[in-house]
Amino acid sequence: MKRPYEFTAIFRHAGALDVKTMLGELQGLVPELLACSPILNGWFLKGNKKAEALLYEVFDQDGPTTAAIAALTESLKHDVDPRIVSMWNGRDGSEGASVQYVGRLMPETSMMVLRAKPGAFAKDWQLVKELVLKSVAVWRPTVVTVESAGYFDKKVFKDRPGIGWMLYLPRVLNVQQVPEARALVPVLGADNQQIGTIIVSVIDAPFSEENLEHVKIANAIEIRLVDQDLLPRYEDL
Numbered sequence: 001m002k003r004p005y006e007f008t009a010i011f012r013h014a015g016a017l018d019v020k021t022m023l024g025e026l027q028g029l030v031p032e033l034l035a036c037s038p039i040l041n042g043w044f045l046k047g048n049k050k051a052e053a054l055l056y057e058v059f060d061q062d063g064p065t066t067a068a069i070a071a072l073t074e075s076l077k078h079d080v081d082p083r084i085v086s087m088w089n090g091r092d093g094s095e096g097a098s099v100q101y102v103g104r105l106m107p108e109t110s111m112m113v114l115r116a117k118p119g120a121f122a123k124d125w126q127l128v129k130e131l132v133l134k135s136v137a138v139w140r141p142t143v144v145t146v147e148s149a150g151y152f153d154k155k156v157f158k159d160r161p162g163i164g165w166m167l168y169l170p171r172v173l174n175v176q177q178v179p180e181a182r183a184l185v186p187v188l189g190a191d192n193q194q195i196g197t198i199i200v201s202v203i204d205a206p207f208s209e210e211n212l213e214h215v216k217i218a219n220a221i222e223i224r225l226v227d228q229d230l231l232p233r234y235e236d237l
Helices: 019-027 030-035 067-076 125-139 149-154 213-227
Strands: 004-010 083-088 098-104 110-116 143-148 166-169 181-190 195-201
Touching: 004 125, 019 067, 019 083, 019 098, 030 125, 067 083, 110 143, 125 143, 125 166, 125 181, 125 195, 143 149
Parallel strands: none
Antiparallel strands: 004 110, 004 143, 083 098, 098 110, 143 166, 166 195, 181 195
């Protein structure tokens, strides 16, 4: 599989959408990104040209850099809704990865999308699961999906999120409800009560839309969830 993985979190942003807040939220994912792959380290603001983009490193050991905050504050000074922050890992080809954070004021939905080529992404589902858990802690999303880019055309319901490799829903789910899942990971809130579930379709290999068995499992999970009215439509997120 040569197409990138796409990690998408959809949420409603409760607070202000100033640059420092948005960058601080993205920085919260950095340890889990680095755990997924050593290539997901060293993030730069995206620019029109590679040399321009490499001018602004987004994070250092103290948090979002002064240079990145200043550059984004200037570029977004006339943008209120949406506010878009984009960064990439400074690599091309099979090691390339990018993050786009599209922030919108409530009640509109915001979105964070990580796109990473297979060479820049984890092959172990447990590492990807940790990234999902962190995104839930940062944004309390209405859905998180992790899938290969080519899976969109193979999912069952085009008006709903696909399962792909894994899907987070803010619902308590059990094995009886989703018997096709290879793993169901409970997600706990600050009070140690379950607030959601990560549904995992494949645990013995990275998910690939080129693997017919992987697609078959993901499709079966989607049908099972829709039959029970457990998989929301995009318009309802």
